[in-house]
Amino acid sequence: MKLSARNALKGKIESINKGIVTTTLKVDIGHGIHVTSSITNDAAEDLGLKIGDEVTAIIKSSDVIIGK
Amino acid sequence: MKLSARNALKGKIESINKGIVTTTLKVDIGHGIHVTSSITNDAAEDLGLKIGDEVTAIIKSSDVIIGK
Amino acid sequence: MKLSARNALKGKIESINKGIVTTTLKVDIGHGIHVTSSITNDAAEDLGLKIGDEVTAIIKSSDVIIGK
Amino acid sequence: MKLSARNALKGKIESINKGIVTTTLKVDIGHGIHVTSSITNDAAEDLGLKIGDEVTAIIKSSDVIIGK
Amino acid sequence: MKLSARNALKGKIESINKGIVTTTLKVDIGHGIHVTSSITNDAAEDLGLKIGDEVTAIIKSSDVIIGK
Amino acid sequence: MKLSARNALKGKIESINKGIVTTTLKVDIGHGIHVTSSITNDAAEDLGLKIGDEVTAIIKSSDVIIGK
Numbered sequence: 001m002k003l004s005a006r007n008a009l010k011g012k013i014e015s016i017n018k019g020i021v022t023t024t025l026k027v028d029i030g031h032g033i034h035v036t037s038s039i040t041n042d043a044a045e046d047l048g049l050k051i052g053d054e055v056t057a058i059i060k061s062s063d064v065i066i067g068k
Numbered sequence: 069m070k071l072s073a074r075n076a077l078k079g080k081i082e083s084i085n086k087g088i089v090t091t092t093l094k095v096d097i098g099h100g101i102h103v104t105s106s107i108t109n110d111a112a113e114d115l116g117l118k119i120g121d122e123v124t125a126i127i128k129s130s131d132v133i134i135g136k
Numbered sequence: 137m138k139l140s141a142r143n144a145l146k147g148k149i150e151s152i153n154k155g156i157v158t159t160t161l162k163v164d165i166g167h168g169i170h171v172t173s174s175i176t177n178d179a180a181e182d183l184g185l186k187i188g189d190e191v192t193a194i195i196k197s198s199d200v201i202i203g204k
Numbered sequence: 205m206k207l208s209a210r211n212a213l214k215g216k217i218e219s220i221n222k223g224i225v226t227t228t229l230k231v232d233i234g235h236g237i238h239v240t241s242s243i244t245n246d247a248a249e250d251l252g253l254k255i256g257d258e259v260t261a262i263i264k265s266s267d268v269i270i271g272k
Numbered sequence: 273m274k275l276s277a278r279n280a281l282k283g284k285i286e287s288i289n290k291g292i293v294t295t296t297l298k299v300d301i302g303h304g305i306h307v308t309s310s311i312t313n314d315a316a317e318d319l320g321l322k323i324g325d326e327v328t329a330i331i332k333s334s335d336v337i338i339g340k
Numbered sequence: 341m342k343l344s345a346r347n348a349l350k351g352k353i354e355s356i357n358k359g360i361v362t363t364t365l366k367v368d369i370g371h372g373i374h375v376t377s378s379i380t381n382d383a384a385e386d387l388g389l390k391i392g393d394e395v396t397a398i399i400k401s402s403d404v405i406i407g408k
Contacts, residue, residue, distance in 0.1 A: 001137065001192065004179035004270040005133070006104035017382075019360035020223035021242070024129060024380055031099045036074035037132035038361070038380060040197055040228055040242060042221075043140035047136045056135040056137065061092060061176055062266045062402045063131035064105035065073070065337075066344040067124040068115045069341065069396065072338040072383035085178075087156035088291035089310070092176055106157070106176060108296055108310060108401055110289075111344035124341065129380055130198045130334045133269075134140040141269070142240035153314075155292035160265060160312055167235045172210035173268035174293070174312060183272045192271040197228060198334045199267035200241035201209070201405075202276040203260040204251045205273065205328065208315035208406040224359030225378070244333055244364055244378060246357075247276035260273065265312055266402045277405070278376035296401060303371045308346035309404035319408045328407040333364060335403035336377035337345070339396040340387045 007059040009035055013051050018044065025049065027057050075127040077103055081119050086112065093117065095125050143195040145171055149187050154180065161185065163193050211263040213239055217255050222248065229253065231261050279331040281307055285323050290316065297321065299329050347399040349375055353391050358384065365389065367397050 011029035023044040027035045035057040049055070079097035091112040095103045103125040117123070147165035159180040163171045171193040185191070215233035227248040231239045239261040253259070283301035295316040299307045307329040321327070351369035363384040367375045375397040389395070 001271040002183050003194070004173070004175040004183060006176060006179060008135070009101060017361055019362065021221055021226050021228050022223065022361050024361050024382070025134060027134075029101065033077060033097065033101070035127075035132060036129040036380070036382070037134050037140070038129040038198070039134055039140040040142060040240070042228070042240070043134070043142060047134065047138050047140060049134065049136065053136060058133040058135050058139070058269075059103075059127055059131060060267070060269055061104040061106040062174070063127060063400070064103060065126040065398075065400055066093060066095075066105050066107055066111070066115065066117065067076070067126050067341040068117065068121060069339040070387050071398070072377070072379040072387060074380060074383060085157055087158065089289050089294050089296050090157050090291065092157050092178070104176070104178070105344070106402070107344040108308070108346060110296070110308070111346060115342050115344060126337075126343070128335070128337055130378070131196070133194075133196055135137040144271070145237060153293050155294065158293050160293050160314070161270060163270075165237065169213060169233065169237070171263075171268060172265040172312070172314070173270050174265040175270055179270070183270065185270065185272065189272060194269040194271050195239075195263055195267060197240040197242040199263060199332070200239060201262040201330075201332055202229060202231075202241050202243055202247070202251065202253065203212070203262050203273040204253065204257060205407040206319050207330070208309070208311040208319060210312060210315060225357050225362050225364050226359065241276070242334070243276040244278060244376070246364065246376070247278060251274050251276060262275070262405075264403070264405055266310070280407070281373060297406060299406075301373065305349060305369065305373070307399075307404060308401040309406050310401040311406055315406070319406065321406065321408065325408060330405040330407050331375075331399055331403060333376040333378040335399060336375060337398040338365060338367075338377050338379055338383070338387065338389065339348070339398050340389065340393060
């Protein structure tokens with residue numbers, strides 16, 4: 001399946017921080033760049049996410065703020 | 069000002085596509101990685117955005133979907 | 137690819153309204169229920185979206201407001 | 205009050221999962237279709253949400269990704 | 273209908289800027305404070321929005337970034 | 341750094357509610373108006389947020405729903 005979301009950054013899960021209903025993940029996309037994501041625990045379990053997994057961080061362009 | 073948004077990806081504006089009220093931008097964050105952003109024209113004008121500008125793409129972690 | 141986004145509603149594109157940089161789509165998910173999406177024109181073109189296409193409307197649970 | 209958000213899906217709360225500051229809800233919108241929402245506990249308490257409640261899942265069209 | 277979104281700022285529409293598929297609005301919430309919103313034209317037409325209208329700007333708390 | 345996000349509401353932190361991975365904050369922007377934000381605990385710690393801090397609530401215009 002191809003997505004309309006314009007941003008798909010490939011990387012590896014570097015750390016996982018699990019709360020009661022929310023999990024935050026740090027994804028290493030290489031070159032010293034990291035992307036942090038907050039998802040539901042259900043999602044984290046459903047995808048069986050663990051450190052080292054190859055994942056894609058997907059972001060809609062309307063969710064990207066520009067700072068200058 | 070420091071931001072709560074966990075993702076701040078530095079890069080250069082590669083292209084600008086301006087509509088009547090919305091502008092889309094492609095930011096080159098290096099290493100062949102790009103981030104696309106949709107902002108209002110008011111924002112694009114207020115920041116005086118032009119190709120080559122050094123900018124930061126800011127994304128809240130709750131806006132990052134994980135695909136695996 | 138499996139997604140962390142908890143909502144994936146399957147349907148058919150019923151209408152497409154294209155602006156200069158943004159396209160809005162109405163997706164019929166059956167049973168008289170419709171989902172409207174705003175995406176970039178780049179996305180609409182990249183996916184080659186046209187009326188009748190079978191698509192999935194994907195929504196992060198943190199983007200769903202509850203009204204009662 | 206009428207909302208600008210283009211998506212308003214009516215259903216019944218099927219399950220509630222409460223964390224320390226965030227609650228996730230599963231809403232059954234009929235025909236085997238479910239919508240999951242993450243809201244603050246304050247919101248869940250303020251609306252007095254409980255299983256079986258008739259609610260509306262409200263989503264802005266700019267938050268809907270299309271997959272094809 | 274009561275909403276889970278924690279932010280509901282009341283004000284009056286000060287300006288409307290209409291594109292082909294997207295409309296941006298500036299809402300004066302008093303005391304020199306303004307809130308800008310981007311909605312679909314369909315939404316703007318459906319609500320019959322015009323300058324001076326009393327409206328509420330509704331924002332999910334997960335969409336609010338903190339800067340310090 | 342100047343931001344493309346059109347909404348930047350200045351205020352003081354009135355309350356902080358910390359969960360395991362998510363923190364919610366109530367910001368008093370004056371005149372009896374409050375803005376609630378959900379951020380990651382990492383962000384709250386990184387910014388060293390505490391009650392009384394002067395902060396800015398930043399919101400992208402595409403995240404603002406209009407109710408009328």
